[in-house]
Amino acid sequence: MSPRAVLIGPPGSGKSTIGQLLADRLGVAFRDTDTDVERTAGKPVSDIFIEDGEEIFRELEADAVRRALAEHDGVLSLGGGAILAEATCELLAEHPVVYLEVGLANAVQRVGLASARPLLVLNPRSRLKKLMDARRPIYEKLARIVVVTDEREPGQIVDEIVRGLEP
Numbered sequence: 001m002s003p004r005a006v007l008i009g010p011p012g013s014g015k016s017t018i019g020q021l022l023a024d025r026l027g028v029a030f031r032d033t034d035t036d037v038e039r040t041a042g043k044p045v046s047d048i049f050i051e052d053g054e055e056i057f058r059e060l061e062a063d064a065v066r067r068a069l070a071e072h073d074g075v076l077s078l079g080g081g082a083i084l085a086e087a088t089c090e091l092l093a094e095h096p097v098v099y100l101e102v103g104l105a106n107a108v109q110r111v112g113l114a115s116a117r118p119l120l121v122l123n124p125r126s127r128l129k130k131l132m133d134a135r136r137p138i139y140e141k142l143a144r145i146v147v148v149t150d151e152r153e154p155g156q157i158v159d160e161i162v163r164g165l166e167p
């Protein structure tokens with residue numbers, strides 16, 4: 001069993017939103033590793049960061065990704081930092097990884113609209129820029145398909161992913 005697509009990219013690139021829409025379009029199940037981690041920990045991601053720290057979150061996340069890659073055959077969206085774990089990068093090499101690319105301005109706007117992200121509570125613009133600059137080479141290396149999301153509607157993005165996944 002293996003996911004039909006694994007979505008990666010920075011916070012605000014649309015992994016959770018586009019992942020669900022892509023799964024609906026393909027008629028398969030959707031899974032998000034942040035939700036898996038929250039279920040395992042019994043609390044929201046933001047509480048895990050505050051009460052247990054980022055390191056524990058990353059351990060739970062790496063475990064959630066490993067399990068989901070082995071068990072799930074629909075669309076899988078990762079948290080933006082999941083690719084920081086070397087073991088996760090090795091596993092992802094065997095999967096159809098889709099990188100949702102987003103520029104800083106759109107990402108800032110989008111995370112401002114969504115629920116709290118503990119890494120971006122203070123100075124979201126500057127922290128997001130640092131995080132995006134540091135991770136971009138990893139996202140690019142892992143990607144089999146790259147989709148630009150700036151100024152594009154979710155439906156268009158899903159169309160492009162579906163075309164990219166065709167054999």
Ligand SMILES: Nc1ncnc2c1ncn2[C@@H]1O[C@H](COP(=O)(O)OP(=O)(O)O)[C@@H](O)[C@H]1O
Nearest residue numbers: 011012013014015016017110113114152153154
């Ligand atoms: N292509 C898009 N255009 C406009 N808003 C978007 C787009 N993709 C996602 N969003 C919005 O941006 C916010 C963050 O999206 P989300 O899917 O949670 O991103 P991620 O999981 O990558 O952090 C949500 O409010 C979502 O509705």
Ligand SMILES: O=C(O)C1=C[C@@H](OP(=O)(O)O)[C@@H](O)[C@H](O)C1
Nearest residue numbers: 010011012034079080081117118
């Ligand atoms: O980029 C990151 O390090 C994180 C991204 C979040 O997921 P999204 O990318 O879905 O926002 C979530 O996993 C956590 O807040 C850490």
Ligand SMILES: [Mg+2]
Nearest residue numbers: 015016034079
């Ligand atoms: Mg998400």
